[in-house]
Amino acid sequence: MFNGNSKETASEMLREIGLKSVEELFKDVPSTLRTAKFNLPKALDEQDLIKHIKSLASKNKTLLNFAGAGIYEHFIPAAVNALSSRGEFLTAYTPYQAQASQGTLQAIYEYQSSICALFDMEVSNASHYDGATALAEAVYAACQIKGLNEVLISVGLNPQYKQVLKTYFKGTREIKFTEVSLDNGTLDLEDLKTKLQTPRSAFVLATPNFFGCLEEVLEISAIVHNANALLISLVNPISLGILETPGSYDSDFAVAEGQCLGNTMSFGGPGLGIFTCKKQYVRYMPGRLCGITKDDKGNRCFVLTLQAREQHIRRERAASNICSNEALCALNALIYLSLLGPKGLKEVASLNLEKAHNLAKQICEIEGFSLTYQKPFFNEFVINCPIPAKQIVKKLAKKDILAGYDLGQVDTSLKNNLLICATETKTEQDLANFVSCLREI
Amino acid sequence: MEKLIIEKSNGARAVVFNGAKDPASFLDKKYLRKREPRLPQLSELDIVRHFTNLSRLNFCLDTHFYPLGSCTMKYNPKAYDAMCSLESFTSLHPLTPVENAQGTLEIIYKFEELLKEITGLSAWTLQPAAGAHGEFTGALIAKAYHAKDKNRTEIIVPDTAHGTNPATAAMCGFKVVNIKSNARGRVDLEELKKVLSPKTAMVMLTLPNTAGLFEYDILEISKLVHASGALLYMDGANLNALIGLVKPAAMGVDIMHINLHKTFAAPHGGGGPGAGGVGVREELKDLLPLGRVLFDGKKYLLEIKNKKSIGQVKSFYGNIAIIIRAYAYLRQFDGKTLGEIAKNAVLNANYIRVKLKNYFPAFFDEVCMHECVFTTPKDLPNLKALYVAKRLLDLGFHAPTIYFPLIVPQALMVEPTETESKQTLDAFTRAMKQIFEEAKKDISILEHAPHKTEIGVIDEVLAAREPNLKW
Numbered sequence: 001m002f003n004g005n006s007k008e009t010a011s012e013m014l015r016e017i018g019l020k021s022v023e024e025l026f027k028d029v030p031s032t033l034r035t036a037k038f039n040l041p042k043a044l045d046e047q048d049l050i051k052h053i054k055s056l057a058s059k060n061k062t063l064l065n066f067a068g069a070g071i072y073e074h075f076i077p078a079a080v081n082a083l084s085s086r087g088e089f090l091t092a093y094t095p096y097q098a099q100a101s102q103g104t105l106q107a108i109y110e111y112q113s114s115i116c117a118l119f120d121m122e123v124s125n126a127s128h129y130d131g132a133t134a135l136a137e138a139v140y141a142a143c144q145i146k147g148l149n150e151v152l153i154s155v156g157l158n159p160q161y162k163q164v165l166k167t168y169f170k171g172t173r174e175i176k177f178t179e180v181s182l183d184n185g186t187l188d189l190e191d192l193k194t195k196l197q198t199p200r201s202a203f204v205l206a207t208p209n210f211f212g213c214l215e216e217v218l219e220i221s222a223i224v225h226n227a228n229a230l231l232i233s234l235v236n237p238i239s240l241g242i243l244e245t246p247g248s249y250d251s252d253f254a255v256a257e258g259q260c261l262g263n264t265m266s267f268g269g270p271g272l273g274i275f276t277c278k279k280q281y282v283r284y285m286p287g288r289l290c291g292i293t294k295d296d297k298g299n300r301c302f303v304l305t306l307q308a309r310e311q312h313i314r315r316e317r318a319a320s321n322i323c324s325n326e327a328l329c330a331l332n333a334l335i336y337l338s339l340l341g342p343k344g345l346k347e348v349a350s351l352n353l354e355k356a357h358n359l360a361k362q363i364c365e366i367e368g369f370s371l372t373y374q375k376p377f378f379n380e381f382v383i384n385c386p387i388p389a390k391q392i393v394k395k396l397a398k399k400d401i402l403a404g405y406d407l408g409q410v411d412t413s414l415k416n417n418l419l420i421c422a423t424e425t426k427t428e429q430d431l432a433n434f435v436s437c438l439r440e441i
Numbered sequence: 442m443e444k445l446i447i448e449k450s451n452g453a454r455a456v457v458f459n460g461a462k463d464p465a466s467f468l469d470k471k472y473l474r475k476r477e478p479r480l481p482q483l484s485e486l487d488i489v490r491h492f493t494n495l496s497r498l499n500f501c502l503d504t505h506f507y508p509l510g511s512c513t514m515k516y517n518p519k520a521y522d523a524m525c526s527l528e529s530f531t532s533l534h535p536l537t538p539v540e541n542a543q544g545t546l547e548i549i550y551k552f553e554e555l556l557k558e559i560t561g562l563s564a565w566t567l568q569p570a571a572g573a574h575g576e577f578t579g580a581l582i583a584k585a586y587h588a589k590d591k592n593r594t595e596i597i598v599p600d601t602a603h604g605t606n607p608a609t610a611a612m613c614g615f616k617v618v619n620i621k622s623n624a625r626g627r628v629d630l631e632e633l634k635k636v637l638s639p640k641t642a643m644v645m646l647t648l649p650n651t652a653g654l655f656e657y658d659i660l661e662i663s664k665l666v667h668a669s670g671a672l673l674y675m676d677g678a679n680l681n682a683l684i685g686l687v688k689p690a691a692m693g694v695d696i697m698h699i700n701l702h703k704t705f706a707a708p709h710g711g712g713g714p715g716a717g718g719v720g721v722r723e724e725l726k727d728l729l730p731l732g733r734v735l736f737d738g739k740k741y742l743l744e745i746k747n748k749k750s751i752g753q754v755k756s757f758y759g760n761i762a763i764i765i766r767a768y769a770y771l772r773q774f775d776g777k778t779l780g781e782i783a784k785n786a787v788l789n790a791n792y793i794r795v796k797l798k799n800y801f802p803a804f805f806d807e808v809c810m811h812e813c814v815f816t817t818p819k820d821l822p823n824l825k826a827l828y829v830a831k832r833l834l835d836l837g838f839h840a841p842t843i844y845f846p847l848i849v850p851q852a853l854m855v856e857p858t859e860t861e862s863k864q865t866l867d868a869f870t871r872a873m874k875q876i877f878e879e880a881k882k883d884i885s886i887l888e889h890a891p892h893k894t895e896i897g898v899i900d901e902v903l904a905a906r907e908p909n910l911k912w
Contacts, residue, residue, distance in 0.1 A: 001773045002516050002706070003785050004862035010788060013863055017795040025787045025808055028655040029687060036688045038776035039558055046520050049772055053765070057529040059544035060537075067536040070756055077456045079489055081526070087503035088496035091517050094712040097840050099831070099894040102443075103499035104711040107492070110446055113911040117478040123910055126712070129570035132756045160756045163731070167752035172584065172614040214472055242464045244474050257756070267545050268535030268757025270570065270714035282908065288712065293904035295896040296889070299442060305904040311573070311608035312845075316617040321608035324571035324702070328710030338446055338488050339455040342477035347461035357467050376468050397538045405536055424458060 001043075063402040064430055066359075068380045068421030069210070070131065070158050071268055072260040074238065074348070075425055076332075077339050080262045084331045094324070095290075098303045104327065105302035108290040111334040118240050118337065118345075119254050120247025121276035126288040127330040128273025128322065131257025132164035135204065135234055137320055138253040138275065139165060139175065141284040142202035142230045144319075149175045150200045152192070155182045156209030157234070159410050185213040185373025185382070187220060196227035202252075206234040211407075211419065212380035213373055217249040225250065237261050237274065237333075239378045241342075241349030246276070253277045262336025263329050272329040283309060286320030351424035352379035355431065359422045362435045369438065372417050380421040382407065385441075389418040392441060399437050442895065443494050446481045447912045455485040479912070498895055500839050502708070506865050508793075510812045510842035510854025511603065511651055513681050513703035515786075521706075521766040530765060535757040539742055545761060546741035549734045552768040553718075559771075559779070560697065561690030562720035566729045567701075567759040572678055573605040574754060575698030575717030576645075580613040581751045582696055582721060582728045583643040583672050593642035593671070599628050601650040601846045603676060615642060622848060626652035626805045628662055637669040647676040648683070648692070651846040652805055653790065653812035653854070655682075663693025672696060680704045681786050681858065682811035685779030689720075696721050701760075705767035716763035730754050785859035786811040789866060793855055796870040800877040801829075804849045812856035814849050815841075824880040826851040828887035831898075832879070835891045836872040 005013070014022060026034065044052055065073050084090070088103060095101030095108070108126045115124040128134040143149050153162065162177075169175040180195055181188045186209065196203070203224045207215040217233075224231045233251040235243075238260045246254035258272030259265065277285055283306070291305035311318040340348060356379040363369050368386030385392055389406040396403040408415030422431065464473055481488070500507070507514035525531075533542055553565040569575040580596065587593040596610035597618045607617045618636050623629040627650070637644075644666045649655045656662060666673045675689050675697035681704045683689075689697050701707050702715035709715070721729060727749040735742045743758070774782070787810055794803050794813040801815040817824040830840030830853070842854040857866060879886050889898060 001778070002518065002860050003781065004789070004860050004865065005785065009863050010785060013788060013792045017792055019791075022784045022788055025784075025791055025810075026655075026686065027808065028657040030657070030660055032660070033687045033691050036561075036686065036691060038685055038779055040555065040774065040776045040779060041772070043775040043778060044772045046773075049769055050520065050524065052772065053524045053769055054527065056544040056547055057527045059547060060529040060533055061541040062529060062532045063534075063537060063541060065534050067534050069536060071535050073532075073534065075458075079455075079485055083489065083492040083496075085522065086493070086496045088499045088501045089711055090522075090708045091502035092499045092711045093502075093507060093509060093512060093514060093709045093839070097500070097830070097834065098899050099834050099891050099896055100500035100505075100839055101498075101711075102895060103495040103497065106443060106445070106495055106498070107711075109911070113445075113447065114478075114480055116911045117480055120478075129574060129714075130755050133570070133574075133754075160753065163753045164755060167581065167730070167754055170752070172581070172612070174614070214468075218471075240474065240478070242468075242473055244472060245478075248475070264531035264762075265534050266531050266761045267533045267537070267542060268761070269755075270716075270760040270762060271756060282910075289908075289910055291904040292909040293900045295900070296898040297896075299896055301896040301899060303899050303901055303904050305901070305908060305910075308905075310604075312604040314608070315604050316607035316611040318604075318608040318611070321573045321577060321605045321612050322571075323573040323605050324700075324709075324713040324715040326570075326714045327712030328708075329714060331711065335488070335492060338481045338483075338491075339485065340480075341454065341482040342480050343454065343482070344456050344458060345480065346464075346477065347458040350461040350464045351458055353464050353467050354462050376472060393538070397541065402534060402537060 063397060063400050065402045066404050066420050066422060066434060067402045069405040069419055070160060070257055071265050072423060073265060073425050074260050074423055076262050079339055080332050080335045083335050084328055089331060095304060102302060105290050107331050107334060109302050111330045112290060114334055114337045115274055115276060118237060119276050120245035121254050122279040123282050124276040125285055126290060127325040127327060128275050128287055129326060130271030130273045131255060132161045134255040134273030134275045135161055136165055136168040137286045138232045138255050139202065141281065142232060142253065143175055144284055145281060146201035146230065148199060148201045151175055152178050152180055152195055152200050152203040154187055154204065154206055154209060155179050156211055157204060157206050158210045185211050185375045186215050189219060189223065192223055196223065196229060200229045202230040202232050204232045204234060208236055208239065208378045208380060211373060211382050212377040213375040214377060217244060221249040236378065238349055238352060241345035258333050261333035263332050270326055270329055272326050272333055284319060287322050287325055348424050355422040355424065355426050356381060359431050362431060363438060366439050379423055380419060383418050383420055385416050385418055388415045392418055395441060396437055401434055401437055445912060446491050449487060449491060450481045450483055452482050453484040455488055505839050506861060506869060507839040508841045508855040508857055508869065509839065510856045511678060513856060513858055515706055515858040516860035517706055517708040521769045524769055525762040525765040543741055546734050548765055548768050550736055550741055552764060555771050556718060556720060559684065560720050561688035563723040564726040564729060565718050565720045566733060567716065567718045567764050568730045568732060568754055569717040569719060570755055570760055571713060571715040572698055572700040572717040573609060575719045576605055576609040577612060578719045578730060578754050579674055579696040579698055580609050582725055584613055585728045585751050586672060586725060587642050592640055595640045596642055597636055597644045600848050601652050602645060602647055603651060603678060606645045606676060626654050627656050627658065630658055630661060633662065633665060637665060641669055641671040643672045643674050645674040645676060647679060649679050649810040652814050653809040654805060655810055659692045667693065678703055679811060682783055684783050686783050690722060696725065701763050701767040706770040707763045707766040714760050714763060716760040732758050782859055789857040789859060789861055793857055793866055793870060797873055800874050801853065812854060815853040815855060816849055817851040821880050823884050826853050828890060829853055829876055832876050832887050832890040833872060835893045838869055838872055
């Protein structure tokens, strides 16, 4: 399949280079290795393949979704995919050859600029794998800057992110993580102060945190900086349509999962790791950066720059081993942000806020259900239920509703607590449907 | 030259959401942003034109031959674009109960089963987001395997390795031990013996190596590595040369990664997303990242707990959209036709090697695998690989990988893949011949190349000295 040449042409080429058989090209491979048999299913032609893949697709069932927990369902305007799926973007390579890649390079520059504008940060890289791996790299950068392998995280950090941090640093670069406790859903500031009495490289602030609550960012930032630690903020990019920005509270690094910006959920991958920092830390930043320069005719053009940090130049002394990133997802995010503009983004964020608050209010009207934390939230909140959340998720799935995230998985003392999300995609009818199913439990 | 989208901003609106209320009715003002972000404001038509025009400034596989060594720029079949965009795949939230995600889980499981058959390795994970992320996963597995032997702190990496290999080893806290290759571009067995020790955790080999050559001593190498108690890692970025012909497990490979966006025809997307599977032999199976897809005979499940696992390397289960494409690709071959990929890829590379013989010599003058590393001719000392690369852009070809591997002076690394036709390869070799002739006559045309692209020679020093990274 997909060979550029017919068998006849291939034989002709062999003859032209003076060979009798293609086997002569594999003479370096020990003969004992050339006896392999490959037991594969019957090959499918395009027509049968499409049928096969469609039949697999039909085994999935999309539920009415009220789950978030890191991946969010948002409306994606048609122009996003129509533009990013053009072969010129989709089938291009990493833009190392600047003259052959000005389209991709300019798009990366515009992505970096849009992310910086949204986050109020000075520098954004061209993207990372996902939010969790971007956070891991930010933690590493902070430890390099401070020369100290002690990092504080919040109990309210997404458990998947905690897991990834553990994988990245356990037994490898030996970074020690200490958790700051929560008080009624948000950070216990006294505990934060106490734990910062020991020197730490950084504190990882998540706002909204995993339980949906908004943190007191200005106070936290002051406490962290007074203790001479760096502030790494993990935020929800859509929320920044209305919420105060990581730059405004003086974050040193700000990272995020950017899937919500014009990318589908696709069972959690690919994501889009957003990575930003203050300009003074740019040389500790992993991944690609695109900058503006001039060509020999004086024309403005774009090029990958500051590559001396990267693995293909610096090898074992590189800031990271990252090579491929999520360029196409970053392009989706750029097109999405361009289509919405500041006003559309404010509208969509406001709708998230409103739908989530309406839903929370309606659920709390059901007997036995209440908000677990009395704290401000964006599009996600925790409900204390009369029965284990696990059972609710199971029961509602039978009614084609994904009720949310069972917090009993994180902490058994939270087993009756359900993390629920409502975005702009939910209609009043959807909310009513969900609420009436909860009422029947 | 295209203006920046922010420079075109004129206050018009594209996508609107009706009915939004003032956020201040739900949140105290102190939580709200004070200034709106400086994002573009223009009509949908102007946005569509902007990005369409940007796309036209790119070379891409759909328009140009990309002889990029080690990148395997093969054709990305169009049928798969529609398949991975099916709503049942894209609209699936990762917390969907497994009962409702059986289609996606079945694809992951079945693709892993196919990979087991192709490689002979016992178990696979598709969680890593890219090849380098797969290497990272593999190195963590090695670390976990040697957990009881704290002295195994070194990873041996030949000088022909991808830059990611030493970077990965360092990232996982290993000491990198570089070894020089022999005169024929292969691992020097004597050098290897010198550095193998009770300190060695793993040897990372790229197979075929980045000189485009098969390690003819591979069986001896794996014997030596295993005798020292270390693991043998295969960087499978170059699997296209061996797929359907050789099973890596038979070479003694313990851990390997593959790049789904290389061998398995997923598009590169201007730099990603890719996907990087990692395969291991039986003994290492339990160490794979948490969240594997399991099958209980009736339905597909997700592994929730495994104390031995190295843990998750990213959120959730992998780059699904890429995995669907790779699975679809593999289903278009059977046991007999799979090897045709490698045979045709290797034939195409050798065809170019022989055709260019009198102009650009292959640095290692012997049969190559899927790629060939050329150098500039000795009698043209002023001709740099960079000039060749840039001049090729003028002549309608993407440049090869240049200055890599580092052991070859003025390296031009060419990988044509099996999907290119003889006509394309002939046109490419004619272009290379033209450059050779130009270099003999008047090198200045090459020094200032490219001439025909939208922009000319780029001032990279300026970009780095005064970084302008945003509007």
